[in-house]
């Protein structure tokens with residue numbers, strides 16, 4: 046296809062504003078899908094994605110559209126992930142496009158996630174076409190939302206396309222706008238090959254499939270290519286595109302988006318943002334913008350039943366086949382036994398992996414307190430990065446510690462602002478900016494990431510009844526007065542619960558933790574002290590009083606079935622307990638204790 050007849054675009058939208066529904070409609074109208082296939086959302090193809098309503102992996106479809114001017118265009122529609130954890134993947138998808146449809150729910154208006162994506166899109170010099178979706182809803186207020194787009198985002202909105210992706214209204218108009226308003230790609234097809242690796246995933250039949258955008262030259266089947274950042278060479282054995290079904294092609298020329306396979310076994314051998322060039326007469330300079338992905342949040346994952354360790358290892362390895370952005374290494378804990386220390390892009394990413402292990406692989410897991418990466422400067426001048434509280438060096442050897450900070454933008458209706466400001470203040474936040482647009486506030490805070498990884502997002506949602514949106518970026522390390530807090534149950538430290546906290550926050554966090562554990566750990570035959578301590582100093586304490594020997598003793602009378610139930614319950618409980626010295630702690634206690642209230 047000549048460059049003039051190609052359009053590469055993505056759809057940016059706040060969660061639930063209708064991105065997937067619109068994408069499916071575009072595919073349907075251009076003939077890629079039947080009505081029945083439409084009924085299953087195509088672009089979101091993992092179960093968890095569906096349930097959580099988020100798109101994790103970018104996918105791309107090629108559509109052929111014959112416009113009103115009689116010409117047929119090749120439209121490459123790129124689906125991008127919708128969460129801050131996957132910001133780098135988003136940035137590469139955006140770099141592969143020349144424009145974007147900005148989908149805004151006409152009843153909800155502009156949200157923070159939309160803003161963050163729009164700014165990124167503008168940074169990539171995209172032509173942005175506003176699309177007001179859900180105009181079928183009685184609450185839709187097209188004029189108000191147009192004003193918001195102009196006021197908040199600064200984009201002209203008078204030519205916004207009005208759609209109802211659900212009822213199929215305005216879909217032709219969207220396609221016409223793509224052709225008319227989004228510029229065609231540029232690129233010298235005779236120059237040496239440069240293709241950007243946009244995404245990759247594991248397919249059981251094809252092996253690793255790589256999504257590419259060809260920037261210059263031509264990518265052909267049978268070519269020997271070099272992955273410049275990775276420093277590896279491969280033979281291209283398939284070239285194609287998705288419509289959304291796979292269609293094989295002979296080549297992809299500059300300006301085009303498509304996929305290749307090259308008998309690659311693991312996704313970890315492909316780095317998003319890498320430059321692919323030919324081995325012979327290849328490019329000498331890579332494309333700009335390559336970044337190695339780095340884990341931001343770490344936690345330990347341990348099987349509840351030690352016998353499941355091998356199964357956990359296999360399951361983690363399998364997941365990793367398809368998601369190179371999480372890392373794992375073996376870890377052994379005095380109390381939890383053998384497990385893995387895992388690194389994630391963010392908390393949502395952690396939850397997704399944890400949920401998949403539990404659900405798809407049927408594993409009972411104990412997750413230790415999530416931790417960020419701290420920089421420790423030792424008195425002898427050495428520096429080290431710390432992502433496990435268990436590895437914290439002796440305090441007397443530490444000169445300074447630094448912790449990662451983020452800048453967060455929160456967007457919420459005015460009525461919830463007070464609660465949100467308090468939350469940010471409590472989490473050591475520094476307010477940077479506060480502006481109003483109509484009855485909505487946009488507040489910018491700098492926050493230590495450490496204070497955000499616990500339960501910030503959940504708290505934000507509950508304070509705002511789900512109306513607040515939250516977006517963040519990392520802004521580097523800053524010194525902090527950080528200490529390691531241990532939790533002791535019956536005088537034994539429970540390593541899964543130890544964490545690095547700011548000294549000021551230690552006492553309240555320690556107290557919460559002890560109070561929680563008091564309710565979560567069942568009574569034993571003896572008194573159990575629960576303590577939070579920094580070094581040798583106890584900062585909080587609770588005591589679980591002793592219990593009478595026979596659990597059935599309290600059902601005097603002789604109700605046999607009730608007695609049986611109790612005994613059974615006790616037995617079941619046992620299966621999911623961890624022994625700490627002489628104390629049994631139920632599995633739920635770990636997870637619940639880590640959730641601050």
Ligand code: GTP
Nearest residue numbers: 060061062063064065066098099127179209210211
């Ligand atoms: P993420 O993938 O989570 O980012 O969400 P999304 O933006 O892809 O939203 P999705 O297409 O999944 O739509 C969210 C919900 O809005 C679904 O229940 C859709 O059926 C509904 N929806 C989408 N478009 C319309 C529309 O035009 N009108 C109405 N009434 N509902 C719509």
